[in-house]
Amino acid sequence: MNLKFIKEGITSPKGFMSSGISCGIKGKNLKDLALVMSASPCNSAGVFTKNKIKAAPILVTQNHLKSKTARAIIANSGNANTCTGKKGIEDAEKMCSLVAKESGIEKDDVLVASTGIIGVKLDIDSIENSVPHLVKKLDKEGYKDASEAIMTTDTFPKTLSVKFEIQGKPAVIGVMAKGSGMIHPNMGTMLSFITTDVNISSDLLEKALRESVRISYNRISVDGDTSTNDTVLIMANGLSGNEMIEKENEDYRIFLEVLEKLNVKIAKMIAKDGEGATKLIECRALNVPSERDGEIFAKSIICSNLVKTAFFGCSANWGRILDAVGYSGGDFDINKLQVCIGSSKGNIMVFKNGEPVKFSAGEAKDILSEDEVYISLDFNSGSHNVRCWGCDLTYDYIKINGDYMS
C-alpha cells in the first residue's frame, strides 16, 4: 500500500478537536496542557510502560479504560506525577473530572497522561484554573498547540496523519507524540496519542495497537532507560462510516498496516530527536530465525554506548557492532554473518565469512556523516527481518543530563 503522510495530526480524523495552552507548570508561558476530544464516544485502548513504578495518571487511565471506551485525553508536561503517593492519584482523577465537568461528558471517558519531573506534587490548582480555557480553545487546528504542549526537551513537535480507504470510504489516522527529554533534571517519557475515525471494535483496536507498538515504539531506544510514564493511547470514533471491523479480515489488515506504518514513522522521529542526538541509526537484522532473535540482536546494537559514540564519530567501527551482537544473548554463526553500514550516500560491507572486509575509512566517514544512517546485519540463518532505531551518544547528551547542577 502506498500511503501519503500529511503534516497534520490528531485532529485530521473526523470528529476530533484539540487544544494546547500554558497553565503555568513549566513557566515562561510555555505550553504545558493539552486536550484531545472526540465529538462522539470512541473505542479506545492503551499500552503502557513495563516499569514496575507506574505514574499516577497511568493507573487512573488504566482504570478508565476498563470500559474500552473514551472521549478525551488530557495531558500535561513539566511534571510526571510519579512517586507522588495518594495525592498523585487524586490529582490525576481530578484532571479527568475537570475536563468531564467542563465539557459535559463522563469522568470515566477522560484519559490522562503526564510527563516531567518525578516526585513533585502536581500544581493541580493551576490546572483547575486552566481547564475551562483549554476546553474553550478546542479546534480543528488545535493539533499544533497540543503537540507543542506535550513537548519537554523535544526539539520539534511530532505530529502526523495519514489518509486511506476502508470499504471505499475515506478514513484517517492521526498521531501526536513526544520523545525522551528533560525540561527538569529527572524525567524522560514517551507519550503517543493516536486518533482515528475508523469504525473498529475495541478488541481489534487494542490488538492492532499492541501489534503496531511492538514493531514501532518498542523498537526504539534513546538511552535504555524505560520511563515510569510511557503511554500510547488510541481513540477510534467510527465517524468514517465504514461497517464496524469486527474480524481479522482484509479491512483489519489495511487498518493495521496503516497504523504500523504511521507508528514506525513517529517512532523514528522520536529516536532521531533523542537527547543530544545528531543522527538516527537504523539497525537491520536480516534473515534471522525469528522476530525475537532479530530484536535481540538489533536492540543490543542500538543500545550499546560504544556503538553510539562510534557513530557520533562517523566511524564504521564494526568491532563494537560485533561485540554487541556477541553479548546480546542471541545465537548465531559468525561465519555466516555479513555486516554493512550505509546511508543515502552509499553502502559498504565491513565483515564477511568470519573476517574483516577492507574498506576506506574516509568513504565510511562520508557515508556516516548523514543524519540518517543504517547498520545492516545479514545472519543468513532464517527468513525474518527486523528493524530497530536508536541515535548516537554525544556531548550534548551529557550536557542535557549531567550539567544542570554545575
Add this chain to the structure above:
Amino acid sequence: MNLKFIKEGITSPKGFMSSGISCGIKGKNLKDLALVMSASPCNSAGVFTKNKIKAAPILVTQNHLKSKTARAIIANSGNANTCTGKKGIEDAEKMCSLVAKESGIEKDDVLVASTGIIGVKLDIDSIENSVPHLVKKLDKEGYKDASEAIMTTDTFPKTLSVKFEIQGKPAVIGVMAKGSGMIHPNMGTMLSFITTDVNISSDLLEKALRESVRISYNRISVDGDTSTNDTVLIMANGLSGNEMIEKENEDYRIFLEVLEKLNVKIAKMIAKDGEGATKLIECRALNVPSERDGEIFAKSIICSNLVKTAFFGCSANWGRILDAVGYSGGDFDINKLQVCIGSSKGNIMVFKNGEPVKFSAGEAKDILSEDEVYISLDFNSGSHNVRCWGCDLTYDYIKINGDYMS
C-alpha cells in the same frame, strides 16, 4: 579477618617472576608485552567473557587449561586478536610456544591473553623477536612493568597483593588487572591475572575463582558493553608449603575470603578508572530476598546512563534511581523502599514510605562531589545485601570513544 593490602602484585607470592617490555605493537616505545612465570607447576583456572564472540587467545587458553595446570601467562596490549580467523588462533598458539621454547617449559603450560583493537591481525613477528628479551627480564620487581604492559587507556596500573596465613604458614595472593579502555578505536577489555603460593587443589582453586569473580568483576560496569576478550586467570604454585587444600574446610574459607576481598578491591579500581570517569559509584541493595535480586536492582542502577550523568552532575536524582529499579525486572514494594545517597562527607535519605524525603540540593551536591560515592537502597524484604560498582558518564567518555574520527 583484617587484611593488609600491599601495593605490590603478581610477584609477591613465592616462586613468581614477571616482566613487561615494548615489542612495538603500540608504538612509541610503550610497554605492550607482559609475562608471568612460576618457578614450579601451578594448579590453574580461568573465567572468561560470556560474549559469543571470543578472542583467539581465549580459545587457546581454554584449551591449555584442560589440564588444570600452567606455569606462565603471556599477554599483549594494543591488539585484541579477535575476529582474526584461523591466523588468530595460530598466532595465539605461537605466543605460547615462543615462551615455552625460550624458558624450557611445555607449550600447554603457557596461557595467553590479548587486549586492543578488534579485527586486525597480530604482528606476530615483533612478538617473536621480543620473547627472548621478555623471558630474560623476568624478575621479582617485574610486576610493575607487567602491570603497565597490559594497560590500554587505563590511567593507572592496577596491581595489589595481600599476605595472610594458612595453617600457620605465611601465604600470599597477588593480582594485576586492566580495565576498559581504548588505545585504538574499537576495544574494551578487562584482564585480571592472579598468582598465589597457596597449595590448593585445582578444583577448589577454580571454585574459589568463580565464586570471587561473581561478587567482584561480575558486579562492575563501565559502559555495559561486555568485551570479547575478558579474562581472569589464577595460578597457584603451592610454594607456601601448606598441606594441600582439598576440602571446603576452614583453610578453603580463609583462602576464598582473601581472594574475594582482593578481587573486590581490584574490581573497584577498574570501575573507578572507567573511561572518562570522575568517580566510583557503589550501589548497595540491602535486605533483598536473594543475591540475584540484589544484583538485578544494583546493576540496573549502575548501568543507567541517566543515573550516571546525574552523578557526573553531583545531583541526588532519586527519580532516575527509582526509574532504574522499576525497569530492572526485579520485584519489590515501593512502600518499603528507603533510598539514601552518601560519601565520606555524609549521608542523606531521599525516599521513604513511597514518598520523597525533603533534602538540601546543596548538601547533596557537596556529598556527591567526592570521588567515591554510594547509593543505598534498603528494600526491607529479605536478609541479603549486594554491592555493585560503576562510574559516572562524562564528556570524556564521549571524547575517548567518539572523537577519534573528527
